[in-house]
Amino acid sequence: xxxxxxxxxxxxxxxxxxxxxxxxxxxxxxxxxxxxxxxxxxxxxxxxxxxxxxxxxxxxxxxxxxxxxxxxxxxxxxxxxxxxxxxxxxxxxxxxxxxxxxxxxxxxxxxxxxxxxxxxxxxxxxxxxxxxxxxxxxxxxxxxxxxxxxxxxxxxxxxxxxxxxxxxxxxxxxxxxxxxxxxxxxxxxxxxxxxxxxxxxxxxxxxxxxxxxxxxxxxxxxxxxxxxxxxxxxxxxxxxxxxxxxxxxxxxxxxxxxxxxxxxxxxxxxxxxxxxxxxxxxxxxxxxxxxxxxxxxxxxxxxxxxxxxxxxxxxxxxxxxxx
Numbered sequence: 001x002x003x004x005x006x007x008x009x010x011x012x013x014x015x016x017x018x019x020x021x022x023x024x025x026x027x028x029x030x031x032x033x034x035x036x037x038x039x040x041x042x043x044x045x046x047x048x049x050x051x052x053x054x055x056x057x058x059x060x061x062x063x064x065x066x067x068x069x070x071x072x073x074x075x076x077x078x079x080x081x082x083x084x085x086x087x088x089x090x091x092x093x094x095x096x097x098x099x100x101x102x103x104x105x106x107x108x109x110x111x112x113x114x115x116x117x118x119x120x121x122x123x124x125x126x127x128x129x130x131x132x133x134x135x136x137x138x139x140x141x142x143x144x145x146x147x148x149x150x151x152x153x154x155x156x157x158x159x160x161x162x163x164x165x166x167x168x169x170x171x172x173x174x175x176x177x178x179x180x181x182x183x184x185x186x187x188x189x190x191x192x193x194x195x196x197x198x199x200x201x202x203x204x205x206x207x208x209x210x211x212x213x214x215x216x217x218x219x220x221x222x223x224x225x226x227x228x229x230x231x232x233x234x235x236x237x238x239x240x241x242x243x244x245x246x247x248x249x250x251x252x253x254x255x256x257x258x259x260x261x262x263x264x265x266x267x268x269x270x271x272x273x274x275x276x277x278x279x280x281x282x283x284x285x286x287x288x289x290x291x292x293x294x295x296x297x298x299x300x301x302x303x304x305x306x307x308x309x310x311x312x313x314x315x316x317x318x319x320x321x322x323x
Contacts, residue, residue: 021289025055054288056093080159084149102189245287
């Protein structure tokens with residue numbers, strides 16, 4: 001590995017992301033699945049699904065792929081079949097995370113800006129259908145990746161690591177698949193989230209002014225207005241966090257295509273392009289472990305449930321020790 005300072009920086013990032021991301025997503029899954037955060041069932045479904053997919057991203061991409069390959073290089077996870085399967089699972093969990101974030105953004109856009117469709121679309125049934133469809137399509141879309149992998153080396157008859165078959169870069173069918181993959185991930189969801197946030201903001205500003213004129217400032221604390229405000233804060237916090245942490249990845253893809261070069265895989269930490277490439281990936285991993293830190297400051301009930309969850313073992317201990 002060239003450039004040890006930079007290499008050590010990235011190698012140390014992954015354990016930190018795993019240490020934060022795994023418990024953070026587990027806490028989000030446990031608390032949101034209880035349905036006690038004053039969020040609609042539809043919103044809770046999306047947030048739980050996002051937390052599950054983010055947990056799988058941390059598990060598969062950070063722990064089993066990065067950390068295991070760095071610190072346990074010749075483990076069973078480094079054999080070609082295991083590497084190819086883990087790559088497919090990484091792509092599936094990543095696509096689910098991104099597209100579920102886009103689906104949540106669409107749901108909140110409809111709820112805030114399209115009142116005539118809200119009653120029919122923003123329901124538990126629709127959320128369940130959308131989540132199931134997104135997961136199924138992610139599996140179908142990414143399964144072909146398994147067949148473009150070949151062994152990098154064969155030692156004593158055992159295939160190790162993964163290399164991309166040359167036909168992936170030459171056959172028109174694989175090239176069409178490659179561009180379809182890049183359009184669907186991350187360009188289309190990134191564009192959708194960006195566009196819908198702009199449209200939502202354009203709708204909210206005049207609507208809020210009109211509401212103040214009609215109802216008066218004193219009525220802004222009603223339950224409906226409070227729920228609306230909470231929904232808007234949650235939407236913008238999640239969406240803007242996603243956009244900021246994924247913009248480097250999207251920008252790096254555009255840069256690579258613009259200069260006509262491929263991605264670098266030789267671990268050259270002295271190459272600025274490779275550093276940009278790795279940093280963009282690290283930021284997408286951060287995007288998969290920070291949502292719980294968005295819910296906590298923006299949702300009072302979520303904070304209360306976090307406190308109850310962490311105090312529960314101590315309360316049980318106290319109850320057992322009482323005479």
